[in-house]
Amino acid sequence: MQKWQGLLRRAAPCGFSLLCAMPMVSHAMSAEELFRRMAPSVWVIRPIDAQGKSLGTGSGVVIDQGRLVTNCHVLAKAASILVKHENVTFQATLEFPDTERDLCSIKVANFTAPAVQIAPVETLRVGQKIYTIGTPYGLEQTLSDGLVSALRRGPSETIEYIQISAPTSPGSSGGGLFDEQGRLVGITTSGMTGTAQNLNFARPAQWILDLPERGRLALAAYKKPEVAAGVPSASSPATVVASGPAAGRVPYLSESRQLAFRDFLGQPIPRAFAVSLDGHYGAAWNDKGRSTQAELSERALANCRKFASAECRLYMVGDQIVWHE
Incomplete structure (x- = not known):
């Protein structure tokens, strides 16, 4: 600090x-x-x-x-x-x-x-x-x-x-x-x-x-600093591709955005994660207990569409992967 x-x-x-x-x-x-x-x-x-x-x-x-x-x-x-x-x-x-x-x-x-x-x-x-x-x-x-x-x-x-x-x-x-x-x-x-x-x-x-605190948590979660964003850290100049638990790699997302999905996995259920075919994403979760799963799914799609030029699709709803090519 x-x-x-x-x-x-x-x-x-x-x-x-x-x-x-x-x-x-x-x-x-x-x-x-x-x-x-x-x-x-x-x-x-x-x-x-x-x-x-x-x-x-x-x-x-x-x-x-x-x-x-x-x-x-x-x-x-x-x-x-x-x-x-x-x-x-x-x-x-x-x-x-x-x-x-x-x-x-x-x-x-x-x-x-x-x-x-x-x-x-x-x-x-x-x-x-x-x-x-x-x-x-x-x-x-x-x-x-x-x-x-x-x-x-x-x-x-x-x-x-x-x-x-x-x-x-x-x-x-x-x-x-x-x-x-x-x-x-x-x-x-x-x-x-x-x-x-x-x-x-x-x-x-x-x-x-907030970057020091949030960044340290991200680095600690993935142990090796270079894994956290797929970019070089001071300790290692080489790129290390993020890989890990649960749902594996999300299609179409870049290495840095894979970590955003992993952060999403720590959010409470109900929740939803959407992905666009041009590499953008949107997420939503029920942090206040006021939204239904259907509402969160629509919100995740809406968040994705704010930035995507291609179609947005749901990737995960709750703890279930619903993605289909």
């Missing part, structure tokens, strides 16, 4: 509460000023496979000295990780994975890029102006603006997704979502493809503060 104290102090100077975080500036910045201040904290993430080939690009945000956060799905199948900003490149290793929330922290040695300040998601309002910085289609340091379109809540009534009108594209995943004061309020994660327009989403940035 000591190595995260700098981040916690910046984000929560009154203790572990984000509500008393002080803004970096007291005024709404222009787009030009915000980009100048925040762009040095957003880097390109490049996952590399075991043959040394690039698996694409994503984005990452500096959250502390030598640490960045990105989406876990950006790192899926990587044997090594590179972080890049203009002409500077560093090697990185996985630190803490939280595939359920699709947030992973990575470590970089001798890395001194400026860290962002985190603001709680409760500070956001629908209609508020926001900015994104990321790497859509490999185009480094792309600034976009938009509005908070909606604050989407999960079964526990907490905000799980920030819906925004600012465009996101492949490569934007893991980038920064900033308010007008330059505070990090979200990590951009996905957009709807196909005919839908301006349906883009981010995960709450305040979840970053």
Whole structure:
């Protein structure tokens, strides 16, 4: 926990509460000023496979000295990780994975890029102006603006997704979502493809503060750190494919998303898990005892359809696998 104290102090100077975080500036910045201040904290993430080939690009945000956060799905199948900003490149290793929330922290040695300040998601309002910085289609340091379109809540009534009108594209995943004061309020994660327009989403940035605890639990559960997200840890640069109990491997899901299913297996029954033919998933469980199995099945399918372009199907209902090709 000591190595995260700098981040916690910046984000929560009154203790572990984000509500008393002080803004970096007291005024709404222009787009030009915000980009100048925040762009040095957003880097390109490049996952590399075991043959040394690039698996694409994503984005990452500096959250502390030598640490960045990105989406876990950006790192899926990587044997090594590179972080890049203009002409500077560093090697990185996985630190803490939280595939359920699709947030992973990575470590970089001798890395001194400026860290962002985190603001709680409760500070956001629908209609508020926001900015994104990321790497859509490999185009480094792309600034976009938009509005908070909606604050989407999960079964526990907490905000799980920030819906925004600012465009996101492949490569934007893991980038920064900033308010007008330059505070990090979200990590951009996905957009709807196909005919839908301006349906883009981010995960709450305040979840970053939970990464040490949730990441340690995930690593402990799978014993070997590299198994936790199918990406390299500091102790082993090689990819280790997740394998294990019960239902085995879920079809169509990447290595990092296999762990999300394993997390799901620890949730109470009734529950449901849906999978799309293009590798997305949705889950729902009865944490408050108010939903029927049928309702949870529909909710899992609806959660899957938020991000999938292909058909979503139920994979598990309760403790029974119902998947059929």
